[in-house]
Amino acid sequence: MKVLIFGATGMVGQGALRECLLDSAVGEVVAIGRSPSGQQHAKLSEIVHADLLDYSAIESELTGFDACFFCLGIASAGMSEADYSRITYEMPVAAAQTLLRLNPGMVFVHTSAAGTDSSEKGRVMWARVKGRTENALLRMPFKGVYIFRPAMIRPMHGIQSRTTLYRVLYKALGPLLAPLEKRFPRYVTSTERIGKAMLKVVRSGAPKHVLECEDINRL
Template sequence: MKVLIFGASGMVGLGVLRECLVAADVTQVTTIGRTPADTSLFRRDRMDAGFNYAVSHKLRQVTHADMFDYAAIEPLLAGYDACFFCLGVSSLGMREDDYARITYDLTLAAARTLRRLNPGMRFVYVSGASTDSSEQGKTMWARVKGRTENALLGLGFGGAFMFRPGAMIAMHGVRSKTLAYRILYPVLGPLLPLARLIWPDQILTTELIGRAMLEAARRGAAKGVLESPDIRRLAAGGT
């Protein structure tokens, strides 16, 4: 299986990148972004002792400045089985039109190009808990995310799956690029494992999300929109 990852330098993107690199059935993984993913962040442990992520024969990192236009690199985007789209920004302090440009316009620019080049591709989009599929709610970011999800589901991919994770625990050295998350995580992070014991279906790890995304790429899923409990089941081999 050959996969593309957009946003591999972010927390979820790094998580799925690591799972792709250690998965035996993934023969090639290509990252697309303004900056390459820092694979040195991955912590060595018993599971992957001696594995050199940075020089893995199946990793190819493509640096691309204009994430709204892919004409210059189209030959590099053809021939893939799946795409994991993990790009996103916080809506804090943003106007709706600015947030929509980065969330909706940027995502659809990539997705429409990939649909044309890889019509049978499975496309996994990282959305968020409480996304508004009606596109009519009061919360700006939720409306925009809902509009983005609906557009992706209607593009006609071989499969399109909207992941809506909530709280996440970063594993294997993965960390968020979002400043607010990096400030809050040292404070709230130690409480997340306890919260996971109380609400096991609602607290996910970057490893678990990555594994679920790979399962969606391999076999698909029972529905197009997956909340945290659905993601957990998919990672465990369910649908």
């Protein structure tokens, strides 16, 4: 299996990358982003690409993939809807459109969030924008499209969020997250479980295409 990962420096992306590198069925992993992940592994290669809205210059490097894990995201606090949409909607849609043309048999997995508004009409800006993104991706005729909607995520194996507020929160809640994950699977998952579930949907699909936190844990 050959896997492409967007956002491998983020918390979810780090988890997905770790599980790919550990999985014997994954022969090659390519991480693409505006900065290198800083990791080295025999199975890992990286594409540093500044413009995540235009892939014309690197299309020759984006063929032959079985799966894409799109884990790139940003917190909405302090952002206008236009700026947030550029990262949360335009970037994943641009990547998916290019990859669909080059790899129509690919499985595309997108990381969204619990509470996303599929109607695209709600009052909460981030939820509305994420809903528009999900809907656009689900309409694309890949071999499979799966939307992951985690709630609280327990970082494992030294993985950290790049968002300062989240790092402080996870540090404060650290000892509680593992038991909470076991007791409340509807609300808490982990970077490890997300990564393994992503690989699972590539191999054998899932009962539905929009997977909430509990669905991720079940997989």
